[in-house]
Amino acid sequence: MERPTIAGRTLKFVVLTAITLAVLYPFGLALGTSLTGKAESVANGGSYVLFPSDPTLEAYKVILSGGTVTRSVLISIGITLVGTALSLACTVFLGYALSRRGVLFGKPILLMVLATFLFTPGMIPSYLMVKELGMIDTYQALIVPVLVNAFNVVVVRAFFQNLPEELFEAARMDGCSEWRMMWRIALPLSKAVIAVVGLFYAVSYWNTFFNAILYLNDQTKHPIQVVLRQYIFRGNAQAGADIGVISSLPTASVQMAVLIIALIPIVAVYPFLQKYFAKGVLTGAIKG
Amino acid sequence: MHSRRGFLGLVAAGVTVAGLAACSGEGGTAGVKKGGADLSKKLQLPTFTAAKIPTPDLPIDAGQDPAYLKYPETLVKSVATPPGDGSKITALTQTWDVAPPTVDKSAYLQALNKALNAQWEMNIVVGDGYPDKFNAIIASDDLPDLVWFPPNQGLQRVPELLEAKFHDLTPHLSGDAIKKYPNLANLGDTAWKSAVTNGKIFGVAVAYSRFGQVFLTNREFWKPVGGDNAFTSADDFLEKAKTLIDPKKNKYALEPAYANAVHMFSHWYGAPNTWKLEGGKLTHQYETAEYQAAIEFAIKCYKAGLFWPDPTLTTIKEKAANGQIGAYIESFPGFLNDSRSQNFDLGVIVPFAATPTSKPVFNMALGSVGFTSINKKVDAKRVEMLLRVLDFMAAPFGTEENQLVNYGVEGTHFTKSNGDLVFTDRGKTEVPTTQQPISFVIGSPAALFIPGKADRTKLIHDFQTKVAPMVQQRVTTGHFSDTFTQKNGELSTMGNDMVKDIVAGRKSMSDWPEFVKSWMAKGGAAMKAEYEASIAKG
Numbered sequence: 001m002e003r004p005t006i007a008g009r010t011l012k013f014v015v016l017t018a019i020t021l022a023v024l025y026p027f028g029l030a031l032g033t034s035l036t037g038k039a040e041s042v043a044n045g046g047s048y049v050l051f052p053s054d055p056t057l058e059a060y061k062v063i064l065s066g067g068t069v070t071r072s073v074l075i076s077i078g079i080t081l082v083g084t085a086l087s088l089a090c091t092v093f094l095g096y097a098l099s100r101r102g103v104l105f106g107k108p109i110l111l112m113v114l115a116t117f118l119f120t121p122g123m124i125p126s127y128l129m130v131k132e133l134g135m136i137d138t139y140q141a142l143i144v145p146v147l148v149n150a151f152n153v154v155v156v157r158a159f160f161q162n163l164p165e166e167l168f169e170a171a172r173m174d175g176c177s178e179w180r181m182m183w184r185i186a187l188p189l190s191k192a193v194i195a196v197v198g199l200f201y202a203v204s205y206w207n208t209f210f211n212a213i214l215y216l217n218d219q220t221k222h223p224i225q226v227v228l229r230q231y232i233f234r235g236n237a238q239a240g241a242d243i244g245v246i247s248s249l250p251t252a253s254v255q256m257a258v259l260i261i262a263l264i265p266i267v268a269v270y271p272f273l274q275k276y277f278a279k280g281v282l283t284g285a286i287k288g
Numbered sequence: 289m290h291s292r293r294g295f296l297g298l299v300a301a302g303v304t305v306a307g308l309a310a311c312s313g314e315g316g317t318a319g320v321k322k323g324g325a326d327l328s329k330k331l332q333l334p335t336f337t338a339a340k341i342p343t344p345d346l347p348i349d350a351g352q353d354p355a356y357l358k359y360p361e362t363l364v365k366s367v368a369t370p371p372g373d374g375s376k377i378t379a380l381t382q383t384w385d386v387a388p389p390t391v392d393k394s395a396y397l398q399a400l401n402k403a404l405n406a407q408w409e410m411n412i413v414v415g416d417g418y419p420d421k422f423n424a425i426i427a428s429d430d431l432p433d434l435v436w437f438p439p440n441q442g443l444q445r446v447p448e449l450l451e452a453k454f455h456d457l458t459p460h461l462s463g464d465a466i467k468k469y470p471n472l473a474n475l476g477d478t479a480w481k482s483a484v485t486n487g488k489i490f491g492v493a494v495a496y497s498r499f500g501q502v503f504l505t506n507r508e509f510w511k512p513v514g515g516d517n518a519f520t521s522a523d524d525f526l527e528k529a530k531t532l533i534d535p536k537k538n539k540y541a542l543e544p545a546y547a548n549a550v551h552m553f554s555h556w557y558g559a560p561n562t563w564k565l566e567g568g569k570l571t572h573q574y575e576t577a578e579y580q581a582a583i584e585f586a587i588k589c590y591k592a593g594l595f596w597p598d599p600t601l602t603t604i605k606e607k608a609a610n611g612q613i614g615a616y617i618e619s620f621p622g623f624l625n626d627s628r629s630q631n632f633d634l635g636v637i638v639p640f641a642a643t644p645t646s647k648p649v650f651n652m653a654l655g656s657v658g659f660t661s662i663n664k665k666v667d668a669k670r671v672e673m674l675l676r677v678l679d680f681m682a683a684p685f686g687t688e689e690n691q692l693v694n695y696g697v698e699g700t701h702f703t704k705s706n707g708d709l710v711f712t713d714r715g716k717t718e719v720p721t722t723q724q725p726i727s728f729v730i731g732s733p734a735a736l737f738i739p740g741k742a743d744r745t746k747l748i749h750d751f752q753t754k755v756a757p758m759v760q761q762r763v764t765t766g767h768f769s770d771t772f773t774q775k776n777g778e779l780s781t782m783g784n785d786m787v788k789d790i791v792a793g794r795k796s797m798s799d800w801p802e803f804v805k806s807w808m809a810k811g812g813a814a815m816k817a818e819y820e821a822s823i824a825k826g
Contacts, residue, residue: 045538046606068387127424136430213417214424219387222414230386230414252603 025050027263034059034256046252059257069227069261075139076206076223077265083143083205088198090148092190095156096182110157116150123214130215141215142208142223149204152197159193160186195276206266224262231258331458331487334466339474340364341686346736346749350756354685355736355749358707366471366687371676372406378432379660380411380425381725382418388722396696396718403692404677412725419443426453431663433674436728437491439482439658442777447768450490454661455671458489468672469679471689475733478655481766491659492678495731498655499620499752500561503552507635509541509614516615516635522556522585522642529594532614541594543604543616546586546791547784549595551651552617553582555758556642561651563816565763568824570816574783574804578646583800585642586791599792605630620653624736627744636747638754650755654765660729678730685735693732694723708739769818775811782807 004012033041033048035055063069097103098110121129126145135141163186171181187194209225216222232255342360346352391397391407401407411432413421419441425431431453437443459465466473472492479493510516513528529541542549559578564571573579589595596604596613607613609632618626626634639648660678662671683689695702701715711719738744764772786803789795808816 042606042609044606045610045612046603123420124424124427128428131428131430210417210420213414214421217411219412219414220390222387226414227386230383 030256030259030263033252034260036253041252048252048256059253060261063231063254063257063261069224069258071220072222072224072227073261073265075221076208076225079139079142079208079223080202080205080265082139083147084198084202086143087147087149087152087201087205088194091152091156091197091201092187092194094148095153096160096186098153099157099160100178113148113150113153127214136215137217137221138215139221142211143205145211146204149201152200156190156193156197159190163189192276195273199270199273199276202269203266228258228262231255331484331489332463333477333480333484334461334473334475334489335464336476337467337470337473339366339471339684339687341684341735344735346746347753350753351759352749352752352756353734353736355745356685357742357745359704359709359737359739360686361707363691364687366683366689367676367680370403370405371673371680372404373670373673374405374407375670375673376407376409377404377434377674377677378409378411379434379436379729380413380422380432381436381728382413382415382438383721383725383728384415385721385724387412388725389718394718394722395700395714396722399697399700400692403689404680406677410725410729429453431665433663433666433670434660434678434729435663436494436660437658438728439654439656440776442773444774446773447486447770450485450488450661453664454490455664455666456488456490457492457662457671457675460671460675461489461492469675471679471682471684471687471732472675474684475682476655478652478761478765479733482654482656483659484766485768491661492675492682492730493656493659494728495682495733496653496655496657497620497624497734498652499734499755500651500653501548501551501617501619502623502751503615503637504608504618504623504626505615505635505637506608506611506613507633509611510635516637517640519637519640521640521644522553526585526588526592526594529589529614530592533593535593535597538612540596540612541614542589542596543608543613544596544599544601545617546590546595546599546788548617549589550579550582550586550787550791552637552639553585553642554579555639555649555651556646557581557585558642558647558649561649561760561762563763563819565823568820570763570820570823572804572808572812572816574807574812580797580800581642583787583790584797586787587793587797590791590793599788608632621734623748624734624738627738627741627748634744634747636751638751639758648758649760650758652759652761654762657728657731681726681730682732684732685737690732693726695719706740710739763823764819767819767822769815769822771811771814771818775815779807779811779815782810 029048029050032050032052035057036044036049036052037054037056037058040049040052040054094109094113098106098113100106130136130141130145133144135144167185168181171185176184207225208223209229212221212223212226341354341364342356342362344354345357346355348354388394388397391401391409397408411425418438422435422443425435426449435454437446443449461469461472475493475495476498478498479495480489483489483491483493505516507516509532510518510528512532519525519528533540554573557578559573559576559582560571562573564573564576596607601607604613604616605626608616609630611632615637623636639650641648662674666674680689681693683693685694691698695709695711696715696719698704700712701719702709702711704710736745736748738748786795786800786807790797790800804812
């Protein structure tokens, strides 16, 4: 293979650096603004600050001292871990079963799964169902109604269907049970798709917002996204006490600090899943 | 006493201060207030009785809110005994703040519960999720004792819902019956009208500012042209503002809120407060020459580069604070908030005549943020107890009850310093976050008190004094239109979008007549007919 020229390598370096900076810039801006004090924010007309001249952790102190943000981050982590594990288990089992030929009621079940693509339940029927199941004001309400996503089932099923049938036949001839075939053959070969579907689920659980507002009355159970929104609204609050709390912090600093806190867990996990993510998405794209 | 038509004529002429007096505490001019009751002949609105409050430091003769330069030294006790029966009281409400601490961690809620002899428990919906949660809870039929009905969040089929699921409170509140609840009797006609549906009082009005949007300024910005109230006409404003802008230094006269700016300009041209009533017939502001003149003036301002160029700007207050924006628009409670929290030289533009023939006006707001209804499943005895609890929480400024609800407990949540109140750290955490959702369930009439900033209190009071001869109420308050509840959101977005498009040059003023026709066809005409029929019934 021809060795790239110095000009070519320089161009690549410049382009990739530019793209990296473009991606990092908003994060830097959020981080910089979260570290900005009141005087500097006013002097900047409230605009975002990349490099604060006098960085302060005041916004983080204010947010974390109340305990609300810490609690809501822990709640979100819990919902994400438990929800993703349960969703993955249900999706993988269902996808595997539906990928096998001759499964009892396989077709009707598949149609029922696909029907949820076309007919998504409305807000009020969902609320009534959750209420009837006694899940109002419980964390289950954030997991059970969204436990299985039809799109993910279809992706997983398609992946399993494309595994070489000979592997399963050979295992069967050796007396392997269906359970062992899934556990020992299908799953080890499907790490990429499981990782990507897991990431889909994890991101959606982490971003849980509307269901939390709808199903949770107790504000102490709210996940981080709801709390984040509260902090964004807070700057616009109007109906309040006659003596307002005159914060020494600019609204933008507090908002950006909450944003950074909300970003940390996903940013921490993503690099470890990233290699599977790219592979899994491509696999789903070319095998149908 | 004015006849109904006579009264409405006065409203249209913009000279009435009905309702202003209703909320002005002792010393209110009851004679002017009576005009409001004439609008609802079938239903007797709750009889206004001014509550006892400490004597305000500034006059209230022109319908101003009671103003205090220092926190009153002696408070009035407005409720003799705790109103509750020890039971749990549940309420559906909203907040724009962060979650309040739970009762076990909140000395504020514990003190409130003790004073109420109740266990106050709120289901608090975050920000704009209220209509969704409201609909879901209504559908589940799992209603709390008290449900807040916001006036502007597009709730559907409200009259049917009220009839089916909520108590008709007319026997408890109409006429002199309200005297059992003296603080509710002090809310005033303007607020109470918003709690009337189908000729019945279906809830307790949630009192809020009666004054509408204002044009706030950074006075430093306008000093080179003689100040923010030295304009002789709209063109004079334009010419002076042009000399102050400097795009190179990111300095502009106006925030980029085109529709709100048109609303402010419409004050100068004397456009109606949404609807104009003449001889029983309504005319929408869109149909008036005054409103169209206001849009045309906004176009001139846009072309002259007065508006901040990025219409998505969110840091308006900060830009006003550092002198990059000269004027911005706020609600009246927003004016009070900024008076407390902003340290720049805050000013406010008093509406002036746009042309030698214009008659400037000032549009009043609803005087309430909707009403709070009582679940029909609640028995009659409990209804009275709930009304007593709401009466306690509606106590006006200057009462012991108001101090507890708004500021908490002295020593724990606030301290007094040089005659002003200062929140303690605990107060900052517990009080505003809990008081805000309460303020949507029940409010008290506005009072002007800016701790430590008596000059700001004077500024607001002075503004209220100057606009008193120009105020115009909404002629449709207390009247119901199905089309309004179902389509007002869509119609109002349609109108605002059109105004923004025209001001920003994406559409032209020649498109306006066609737009008005289409707006009317999409619901404006139906709204007009329904309101006219309701007004004709009296």
